[in-house]
Amino acid sequence: MDEIKITECPRDAMQGIKKWIPTQDKIGYLQNLLKVGFDTLDCGSFVSSKVIPQLKDTGEVIRGLDLTSTKTKLLVIIANLRGAEIACNYDQINYLGFPFSISENFQIRNVNKTIKESVKEVQSIAEMVDNSNKELVVYLSMGFGNPYGDPWSPSIVSFWCEKLSDLGVKKISLSDTVGAAKKEDISSIFNTLIPEFTDINFGAHFHTTLKNWYNKVDAAYSSGCNSFDGVINGLGGCPMATSNLVGNMPTQKLITYFTKKNISHNLNLLHFESALNYSNRILK
Numbered sequence: 001m002d003e004i005k006i007t008e009c010p011r012d013a014m015q016g017i018k019k020w021i022p023t024q025d026k027i028g029y030l031q032n033l034l035k036v037g038f039d040t041l042d043c044g045s046f047v048s049s050k051v052i053p054q055l056k057d058t059g060e061v062i063r064g065l066d067l068t069s070t071k072t073k074l075l076v077i078i079a080n081l082r083g084a085e086i087a088c089n090y091d092q093i094n095y096l097g098f099p100f101s102i103s104e105n106f107q108i109r110n111v112n113k114t115i116k117e118s119v120k121e122v123q124s125i126a127e128m129v130d131n132s133n134k135e136l137v138v139y140l141s142m143g144f145g146n147p148y149g150d151p152w153s154p155s156i157v158s159f160w161c162e163k164l165s166d167l168g169v170k171k172i173s174l175s176d177t178v179g180a181a182k183k184e185d186i187s188s189i190f191n192t193l194i195p196e197f198t199d200i201n202f203g204a205h206f207h208t209t210l211k212n213w214y215n216k217v218d219a220a221y222s223s224g225c226n227s228f229d230g231v232i233n234g235l236g237g238c239p240m241a242t243s244n245l246v247g248n249m250p251t252q253k254l255i256t257y258f259t260k261k262n263i264s265h266n267l268n269l270l271h272f273e274s275a276l277n278y279s280n281r282i283l284k
Contacts, residue, residue, distance in 0.1 A: 004258055004265050005039035005227040007203070011077060012042060012248055013235035013283055015052050023057045025282045027064040032278045034070040035271040040095065042229070045077035046086045062092050075137060079111040084125045088132040095171070096129055098122060101141035102160050105148040106177070110141065119163065126168050135171060138164055139205060143174035144181035144189070154189050158196065165197055173203035173229065176216070179246030181206065183219040190223035203227035207246040208234075213253045221257075230254045232279045252276075 010030060014021060030043055043065075044058030058076060067074075075095035078084045087096050100118055101107035107115050122138065129136045140160065145152045161172060174189065186204075193202055204220045204227065206213075217228065230251030255272070258265045 003226065004263055005203075006251070006254055006265055006267065007040040007042055007075070007227070007229045008033055008036070008038045008251060009042040009205075009229050009231045009236070009248060010279075011044050011055065012229075013231045013233075013279070014054050015045070016236060017054055017283065019284075021054065021282055023060055023064070026057070026061045029275070029278050029282055030061065030065055032271070032275040034065065034067070034072050035268065036072075036275055037267045037271070038072050039227075039266075040073045040075050042075045042077070042097065045079075046083035047077065047079045059086070059090070062090055065092065067092060078125070080113075081121060081124050081128070084128055088128060088134060093134060095135050095137045096125065097137045097139055097173075098125060099139045099141050099175075100160070100164070101146075101177075102152070102156055103142035103146035103148055103150040105150055106142050106146060119167075122164065122169070123167050130168070136169055137171040137173060137203075138169050139173045139175045140164075141175045141177045144176045144185050145178075147178055147180070154185070154192055157189055158192060161193055161197055161200065165200060170199060171201045171203070173205045173227070175205040176207050179207040179209065179212070181216055183215040186216060186219035187223045190220055190225050194224040201227065203229065205229040206249040208249055209246065210234075210250075213249060214257065217249070217254065217257050221261075228254055232276055233283075235279075235283055 033041055044061055045055045049056035073094035074092055075097050076087050076093055077097045078087055084096055087093050099110055104115055107118055126136050202225055204225050206216045208216055231248035232251050234247040234250035236248045
């Protein structure tokens with residue numbers, strides 16, 4: 001299996017915090033995270049400031065970062081073509097992340113578009129990204145089920161992965177948006193998708209309670225997944241999903257899992273400790 005890639009998601013941690021986090025604190029925190037050795041930093045979003053006011057300074061934050069001594073790549077979330085246009089103007093950004101839900105109800109709640117409309121949006125964004133020396137990452141939201149009663153099955157997941165592949169998407173992160181994923185479903189989906197779509201890099205974006213984290217990581221890794229998203233202290237949760245937020249996969253648990261398995265995660269733990277302390281200070 002290829003080396004483990006861990007994406008740290010401070011954007012996910014910060015987006016639901018009501019109290020304004022000063023821009024300089026955000027820059028300082030991200031600067032600490034850039035020293036750790038994460039593959040990618042999900043560092044902000046270009047979405048409506050009315051929906052996610054905490055991240056309205058994403059552009060200023062990115063301009064304030066010193067990237068000269070890091071190999072970590074930057075990712076921002078966009079929800080439409082306008083957001084993609086803004087993101088493509090930043091040379092610092094490597095990846096644009098688009099949330100594509102296979103639950104009709106959630107796609108409308110999250111980006112105010114139907115799935116059919118979102119397919120057209122993905123196609124337009126993919127073309128724009130290709131011309132901007134960046135890469136599109138599609139987050140397959142509600143990838144392991146949903147709380148709305150919308151149809152879900154592994155075959156539906158596979159169907160949409162094929163559609164996205166046809167649009168030229170090469171990176172798909174399966175998102176357990178409300179923490180509903182069962183280890184059997186995780187194993188089934190990754191064991192099906194990875195050999196079926198060999199040109200796609202699949203990742204796992206889990207939300208979880210502390211008692212369920214191990215089964216989720218173990219099921220995904222044992223089924224061939226080598227790319228994982230995490231958030232220090234498991235902060236966050238999708239504010240557009242349900243009223244009861246389920247936190248993100250704690251990065252500390254990912255480190256624990258791969259360390260005990262003697263699998264290299266390429267993270268500098270001293271710098272991670274510094275970033276953890278910074279997080280504890282500003283993300284309250």
